[in-house]
Amino acid sequence: MERFSFLLVLFCCFHVAFSFTHVINGEFELGPKPQDMKGTVVTGGPHSIPGWEISGFIEYIKSGQKQDDMLLVVPNGAYAVRLGNEASIKQNLKVVKGMYYSITFVVARTCAQEEKLNVSAAPDWVVLPMQTVYGGNGWDAYAWSFRADYPSVDMVFHNPGKEEDPACGPIIDSIAIQPLYPPRLTNKNVLKNGGFEEGPYVFPNTSSGVLIPPNIVDHIEHSPLPGWMVESLKAVRYIDSDHFSVPKGKRAVELIGGKESAIAQVARTIPGKTYTLFFAVGDAGNSCEGSLSVEAYVGKESVKVPYESKGKGGFKRATLKFVAVSTRTRILFLSTFYNMRSDDLASLCGPVIDDVTLISLRKPHRRFHI
Ligand SMILES: *[C@@H]1O[C@H](CO)[C@@H](O)[C@H](O)[C@H]1NC(C)=O
Numbered sequence: 001m002e003r004f005s006f007l008l009v010l011f012c013c014f015h016v017a018f019s020f021t022h023v024i025n026g027e028f029e030l031g032p033k034p035q036d037m038k039g040t041v042v043t044g045g046p047h048s049i050p051g052w053e054i055s056g057f058i059e060y061i062k063s064g065q066k067q068d069d070m071l072l073v074v075p076n077g078a079y080a081v082r083l084g085n086e087a088s089i090k091q092n093l094k095v096v097k098g099m100y101y102s103i104t105f106v107v108a109r110t111c112a113q114e115e116k117l118n119v120s121a122a123p124d125w126v127v128l129p130m131q132t133v134y135g136g137n138g139w140d141a142y143a144w145s146f147r148a149d150y151p152s153v154d155m156v157f158h159n160p161g162k163e164e165d166p167a168c169g170p171i172i173d174s175i176a177i178q179p180l181y182p183p184r185l186t187n188k189n190v191l192k193n194g195g196f197e198e199g200p201y202v203f204p205n206t207s208s209g210v211l212i213p214p215n216i217v218d219h220i221e222h223s224p225l226p227g228w229m230v231e232s233l234k235a236v237r238y239i240d241s242d243h244f245s246v247p248k249g250k251r252a253v254e255l256i257g258g259k260e261s262a263i264a265q266v267a268r269t270i271p272g273k274t275y276t277l278f279f280a281v282g283d284a285g286n287s288c289e290g291s292l293s294v295e296a297y298v299g300k301e302s303v304k305v306p307y308e309s310k311g312k313g314g315f316k317r318a319t320l321k322f323v324a325v326s327t328r329t330r331i332l333f334l335s336t337f338y339n340m341r342s343d344d345l346a347s348l349c350g351p352v353i354d355d356v357t358l359i360s361l362r363k364p365h366r367r368f369h370i
């Protein structure tokens, strides 16, 4: 009993320590004082927005505000910030050294053709190109992950752009951080995180899913989707069962970039052994209608799984049997086609994959059946 309660205490406190990190004023609902603003431009210096240190041309934007002819509608809460040329916002975060974290942020591109955002948690950084708008309403949620090398880290969002109009630049609506727990192998699955249950933070109020951009560096531990890597050129979308139809559990992945976005994992295998890959293919219930198709590749083997979607959710199961030829086997999924939502004909969509299991088939033990 004593040992049990000791474990309980240990568990509780580790959990508290890991989940303590959060972004202050991450949805920018607390704004500058009226005397620190001129119109929408923040003029009161680096500490005008509570929780943040800002620099450069920053605008504080209220939902419903007009820019040229465009009405800016903010998905989370009522406020957002716009980063003009070379502008940045920074916040120091207390983290646990050695832990992995993912940052989810909701952004919109405004006027420039080639808007970019440099997201960093020193010494890691990524420059995200934002010319591809995935969501129909202009806003997209992205996830990025980093490893904490120190107990405190400066998280910086910087617009490296140099547009003619200083009022151009990405608008950030919300930023959240979440620790990533390394997925464990179980004796039921050779793959880690096969159900995609471990992943980045999903804002409860945004129904757009979270885009996971391709891994720029080949660091599997840096993926916001532990165990998995996003390969090729385009992002995949992380979806949750509160907003989408998900085959199993609470989370899944939607392959939205056709053959340009693939998701992969390298599994430890025993050469000569026979394995079966099981997975679910479906649609997210987001009006992604028509012929969808997922291709799974394992070494030289592959299978194409067609799925006729009515856009209302649903899935089917598929398998791929193979004999391992190496101690490391790469499993890869991609979408055969590019698909568009039938309701807006503008946003990318695609087949959903979930519940990916890889198991080795044991030879039946004859002697027990005599
Ligand atoms: C999220 O939605 C709920 C219910 O609509 C609302 O009460 C809450 O204020 C929203 N939160 C944000 C940050 O927008």
Ligand SMILES: *[C@@H]1O[C@H](CO)[C@@H](O)[C@H](O)[C@H]1NC(C)=O
Pocket (backbone or CB within 6 Å): 118, 119, 120, 125, 126, 127, 156, 158, 160
């Ligand atoms: C992105 O920001 C980080 C941290 O501020 C910086 O070290 C890095 O050089 C920047 N990358 C680019 C391409 O500007």
